[in-house]
Amino acid sequence: MRVVAAFKVVADESMIKVVGGTVNLAVPKKLSDYDRNAIEQALRVREENGGSVIGITVGETDRRVIREALAMGLDEVIAVEAQGVDALATAEVLAEEIKGSDLIIMGESSTDAGNSAVPSMVGEILGLPSLTFVRSIRVSQGKVLAERDLGNELEVVEADLPAVISVTGEINSPRLPKIKQVIESSKKPVKVKRVEVKSRIEVKSLQSFQTKRKRVVLEGDVRDQVREVLQLLRGSL
């Protein structure tokens, strides 16, 4: 079985600082949160069904993040460098690269743009079923059985392979690579490509969401803190 795990290299949002109205994006890169779950799930499918797991990333191709993904257990990575890719451009590049795979697994959303669109787009472009927001799956005999978490509804669905799925952050606990895997990851193949894409969107500006908070810090004895909070609750309710 040929399984693909798609992942995205993103700016670590917890490091982004807004200073004087300017958003500083020159922060360390990371593997987008739920893509770790996608990789984990792809590895589990391989463990149960045999075959290979190929990682693919489109956009920024940070070497350190790619190695981290490889260290989790991917067999190889296809890294497609592209500037200014929007959701559809990403989906178009992915669709082209992963043709012929049996199962394509992605995260429910990326931590940067967070459109939650790419898995459905890839499915549509390739004419494959896309099962989104999946919180558990079973793959056997050319079929995927999945439980979709749709917020106020759970849906158990089935589709024939090949299929595209997006997984929620709750589907599994991603493994931490062992030292040996980290060392070995440097020897695994990474195919680097570069493509030019036409972006249909343009980011005009980034601003902080302005919320003025008082930022009063109450320290000390818990009973004094309770007294103060009671007082301000009375004032606000």
Added chain:
Amino acid sequence: MIVVFSLDRDGFRSASFIAQSIGRDLVGISTEVSNYVPQLRLIGGEEEAVEALSSMRPQLVVSGGSRKDLGVAARVAARLRASFSSNVLAAKLQGQRLEVERPAYGGKVKASVSLELPAVICVSGNDSSPDTFPVQVNREHLPVRSKIRVLERRVRDSTDLRSAKVIVSVGRGIGGKEGVELASQLAQVLGGALAGSRAVTAELGWLPPDRQIGISGQRVKPDVYLALGISGQPQHVFGMRESKVVVAVNKDRNAPIAEEADYLVVADALTFASELLRALKNELRR
């Protein structure tokens, strides 16, 4: 022509509001009757929606933002080779482009993004009341075949937290179900609602999923938001940013929630919650 779409009532209302702010030539596609648009096409489900929407070849689709809506909207964008944005908070036409405001980087920043037409956008849930029209309804049956077989559907509870005046919200730092029970009593005494972060709702299951506040849950705006043991990840903050007064309780005075709080109580969330509950009960007795 702007096509307004959602498979659920709330999403259709939220999408209609944003669509009406862009233009007035609106056609709706939904599963139930609504009068936020003058013309409505009633369809059966996801597959029919994809077909109906893409066959109209619209310049602009304004969709709801539920997980199902997102899937439909993204598939339509792929068929139309359209630009796409979800989580849209506001939108306006600028010549041949659509400018939208949306969160980025987990809700940490607000981005203004210009989209080429045709465009498909999914709106973030809002509590607006759009204008209503006398509506002409067409019920349609489109011949579609889904590649997906639905074997089972289970409806879960849904709670609207947007109208709550007080919200007691818990995070991992509340320690466990015992702490959640305390928070629940606090919410009761304060006449408010109980809610939580993604960690305690979706991940740990200390609270049901409909109590989640944040970018993947609800956006709330109570008078008082009491955050117990919530670290303040951007994804959570996005959902509580419009609160009037934020009181946060956290052991770590450098936790990111400190930046988002009017009052930061540096204490163990569980200890503080039980002391506060005792004090409130004493006060009630008097």
